[in-house]
Amino acid sequence: MTALAAPAAVRAAPRPGGGGGIRGANLTWMALPALALFLLFAIIPLVGVLALSFTSWDGIGVIRPAGLASWRTVLSDPGLPHALWVTFEVMALSWVVQTPMSILLGTFLAGPQRYRAVLSVIYFVPLLLSSAAIAITFKALVDPNFGLGAGLHISVLTQDWLGRPGLAMGVLIFVVSWQFIPFHSLLYQGGVRQIPVTLYEAALIDGAGRVKQFFNITLPQLKYTIVTSSTLMVVGSLTFFDLIFVLTAGGPGDATRVLAVDMYSTGFQAGLMGPASAIAVILVLVGLALALLLRRLGGNGTDSQLEGA
Amino acid sequence: MDPRTTRRGFLGLSLSAAALGTLAACGGGQAPTQTGAGGSSASAPAGGGAAGAATYWFLSGQPGQGIREDSVKRFNAANGGNAITPTEFQNDAYKTKVKAAIGAGQAPTVIWGWGGGGLREYVQNDQVEDLTDWFGQNAPVKNRLFASSFGAATVDGKIYAMPAETVQPIVLFYNKTLFDKVGAQPPQTWTDVMNLVDTFNKNGIAPFSLGGQSRWTNMMWLEFLLDRIAGPSVFQNAFEGKTDAWSDPAVTDMLTKVQDLVKANGFVKGFSSITADSNADLALLYTGRAAMMLHGSWTYGTMKSSGGSFVSGGHLGYMNFPPVEGGKGDPSNTVGNPGQYYAISSKATPEAKETAKKFFSTTVLDDAEVSGWVKNGGVPIVQGADAKFGTGGDADFLKFIYDVSNNAKTFAQSWDQALPASASETLLDNIAKLFQLSVTPDQWIDNMNKVTNK
Numbered sequence: 179m180t181a182l183a184a185p186a187a188v189r190a191a192p193r194p195g196g197g198g199g200i201r202g203a204n205l206t207w208m209a210l211p212a213l214a215l216f217l218l219f220a221i222i223p224l225v226g227v228l229a230l231s232f233t234s235w236d237g238i239g240v241i242r243p244a245g246l247a248s249w250r251t252v253l254s255d256p257g258l259p260h261a262l263w264v265t266f267e268v269m270a271l272s273w274v275v276q277t278p279m280s281i282l283l284g285t286f287l288a289g290p291q292r293y294r295a296v297l298s299v300i301y302f303v304p305l306l307l308s309s310a311a312i313a314i315t316f317k318a319l320v321d322p323n324f325g326l327g328a329g330l331h332i333s334v335l336t337q338d339w340l341g342r343p344g345l346a347m348g349v350l351i352f353v354v355s356w357q358f359i360p361f362h363s364l365l366y367q368g369g370v371r372q373i374p375v376t377l378y379e380a381a382l383i384d385g386a387g388r389v390k391q392f393f394n395i396t397l398p399q400l401k402y403t404i405v406t407s408s409t410l411m412v413v414g415s416l417t418f419f420d421l422i423f424v425l426t427a428g429g430p431g432d433a434t435r436v437l438a439v440d441m442y443s444t445g446f447q448a449g450l451m452g453p454a455s456a457i458a459v460i461l462v463l464v465g466l467a468l469a470l471l472l473r474r475l476g477g478n479g480t481d482s483q484l485e486g487a
Numbered sequence: 488m489d490p491r492t493t494r495r496g497f498l499g500l501s502l503s504a505a506a507l508g509t510l511a512a513c514g515g516g517q518a519p520t521q522t523g524a525g526g527s528s529a530s531a532p533a534g535g536g537a538a539g540a541a542t543y544w545f546l547s548g549q550p551g552q553g554i555r556e557d558s559v560k561r562f563n564a565a566n567g568g569n570a571i572t573p574t575e576f577q578n579d580a581y582k583t584k585v586k587a588a589i590g591a592g593q594a595p596t597v598i599w600g601w602g603g604g605g606l607r608e609y610v611q612n613d614q615v616e617d618l619t620d621w622f623g624q625n626a627p628v629k630n631r632l633f634a635s636s637f638g639a640a641t642v643d644g645k646i647y648a649m650p651a652e653t654v655q656p657i658v659l660f661y662n663k664t665l666f667d668k669v670g671a672q673p674p675q676t677w678t679d680v681m682n683l684v685d686t687f688n689k690n691g692i693a694p695f696s697l698g699g700q701s702r703w704t705n706m707m708w709l710e711f712l713l714d715r716i717a718g719p720s721v722f723q724n725a726f727e728g729k730t731d732a733w734s735d736p737a738v739t740d741m742l743t744k745v746q747d748l749v750k751a752n753g754f755v756k757g758f759s760s761i762t763a764d765s766n767a768d769l770a771l772l773y774t775g776r777a778a779m780m781l782h783g784s785w786t787y788g789t790m791k792s793s794g795g796s797f798v799s800g801g802h803l804g805y806m807n808f809p810p811v812e813g814g815k816g817d818p819s820n821t822v823g824n825p826g827q828y829y830a831i832s833s834k835a836t837p838e839a840k841e842t843a844k845k846f847f848s849t850t851v852l853d854d855a856e857v858s859g860w861v862k863n864g865g866v867p868i869v870q871g872a873d874a875k876f877g878t879g880g881d882a883d884f885l886k887f888i889y890d891v892s893n894n895a896k897t898f899a900q901s902w903d904q905a906l907p908a909s910a911s912e913t914l915l916d917n918i919a920k921l922f923q924l925s926v927t928p929d930q931w932i933d934n935m936n937k938v939t940n941k
Contacts, residue, residue, distance in 0.1 A: 237587065238589050238609065238612045317760070321767070322756045323756065324770070338756050339760070341699075343923075355916075427701055430759040430919070431919055432916070432920065445907070446583040446586070448912030449586065450909050
């Protein structure tokens with residue numbers, strides 16, 4: 179969720195506002211409300227979590243300094259590399275599934291045809307639902323005893339969907355994609371609509387077909403949209419909690435126990451706030467590192483997009 | 488109920504609880520100043536009557552929800568309208584929610600709970616009122632309750648919660664119709680259990696229903712098996728923090744038996760994604776998809792209300808967990824909840840505390856509430872409650888629960904409620920993996936030794 183909030187804060191700064199003739203330097207105050215909120219709800223809790231990670235606290239009693247004990251506990255726990263790996267798996271798989279589908283859907287929806295506008299409204303629906311509601315619905319649908327497969331007597335659908343590690347991961351990725359592809363399609367739809375028509379006209383004259391146009395014009399032109407969408411996807415997948423917690427609770431066993439779920443159960447179920455805070459700090463660091471990496475991969479944004487097109 | 492028989496099991500638990508309490512008290516010397524300050528600032532008399540308003544958080548889910556609501560309503564009607572404000576929570580969510588609220592100083596006046604390890608944590612942090620003196624002054628309130636129910640309410644020799652509601656042993660439920668259909672008899676031994684698994688699987692019926700995602704549901708199997716194999720001493724050792732308490736051949740045997748049962752498809756397909764809160768595990772039993780279910784006696788009420796004619800038509804069978812051949816445990820032993828526990832937050836205003844105490848002495852387990860529990864197949868922890876069993880159609884079941892609780896040589900508290908939260912979470916986590924066959928018995932023992940070794 180923090181990932182989604184960031185662009186809004188950036189956008190707030192350069193907004194022209196009411197002062198037409200005032201220079202940019204004088205407009206920095208306009209960032210203050212966003213900055214204050216960011217400080218209050220992101221930076222201060224972050225510092226608090228960092229401090230808590232050097233303490234021992236059961237959530238009820240007195241907070242006692244404990245030095246590096248929590249960190250030692252967390253870093254020596256075989257659950258951490260496992261949770262990191264599962265988190266990475268969820269991130270990679272959901273990116274691999276979502277990106278191509280979002281690009282194709284977005285390109286399709288960018289067309290001017292009326293039926294596509296209608297479809298894009300329908301596609302948008304999953305985004306309006308809360309993650310918990312989606313998780314409860316899918317949990318009921320894939321239930322091997324009372325779900326869709328059992329109800330319709332379709333044996334292929336009557337799998338132990340959430341009871342086997344591989345299948346549970348598959349269902350999870352499917353549900354995540356079902357929920358977020360609409361959002362990313364929307365990004366790509368906007369991206370495709372901004373590509374100058376002249377490029378396609380020129381390509382048509384050069385004799386390029388639809389497929390060639392897509393790979394040689396649409397995809398390269400979408401470079402920054404892909405970076406934006408991927409950043410949101412990757413960093414967003416670090417914060418998946420509600421969906422996983424309701425759908426599988428990290429199970430079966432610990433097959434879908436991502437860092438966020440691990441953090442929750444360590445902190446609120448086991449009552450070990452120190453180690454849970456350490457996991458939270460690791461989560462933040464991983465998120466920051468990934469966001470930075472993706473920015474690097476996307477270039478610095480100064481080179482022209484139309485060059486060589 | 489005869490207090491002597493079940494008290495024995497608790498004596499050990501409360502003694503070790505006392506030992507733990509003392510240890511923690513040594514480490515937490517600075518704590519009282521903070522809580523003391525909070526308490527005194529809140530205790531300034533507010534003057535108005537509104538300050539007496541108490542809050543009360545408890546579990547949703549029928550039939551308990553309705554009975555708890557009715558008790559609050561009766562109390563409020565007799566005490567000027569809204570003396571107690573109730574809030575309801577779902578089981579699994581409640582456990583974390585109430586803990587967070589207590590930690591944040593936002594605890595309800597009356598804290599509903601399971602006693603044992605959870606209550607001990609509150610006590611160690613001075614979050615709940617010591618009710619020993621109050622019970623001393625109100626002997627009739629204390630004496631009418633089962634003496635055995637006070638074990639899990641007692642920390643360090645002092646009573647910190649009012650035992651309430653019903654005694655809930657875990658029992659083996661079965662679907663009589665399905666047993667007739669395949670021509671089988673309820674299991675008398677563990678070998679019978681494994682044979683029944685084959686019989687039912689051959690007939691396309693799941694042998695056991697299980698809400699495995701909730702994890703404590705799986706734990707009931709371990710509790711019974713370990714007790715039947717070795718008696719209560721093995722878990723007692725772990726509870727007391729003895730070194731490598733789990734490295735007992737009986738534990739390996741128990742874990743191996745559980746995994747054998749899983750491997751033999753003893754549990755319904757998809758059990759690891761079924762939550763107990765959804766009651767889907769009960770539905771599997773009463774819709775005839777699963778033949779047996781090991782579950783708490785509290786599920787009887789839900790099966791009766793949701794199962795159509797399943798309970799009223801006499802299709803529900805029930806029995807104590809069968810013995811294991813060659814096992815040392817007494818077959819009369821049982822595990823479960825010896826009661827539910829109402830504690831009073833030490834941070835509440837004196838007026839709210841008085842309201843809560845009045846609620847305890849006048850309304851909790853009054854005649855109307857006792858009738859409510861009995862009507863829904865619960866055995867209230869009130870002396871002579873069995874006199875009321877004759878009135879409903881559930882007399883047989885009530886008598887059975889009363890006898891199981893009464894005749895148990897040891898009535899052990901659920902492991903996850905007895906252990907402190909951090910150990911309990913590791914336990915549940917490893918139990919889930921055990922049922923998933925993703926840890927071996929040896930790894931399980933290593934993981935558990937790490938958290939219970941002192």
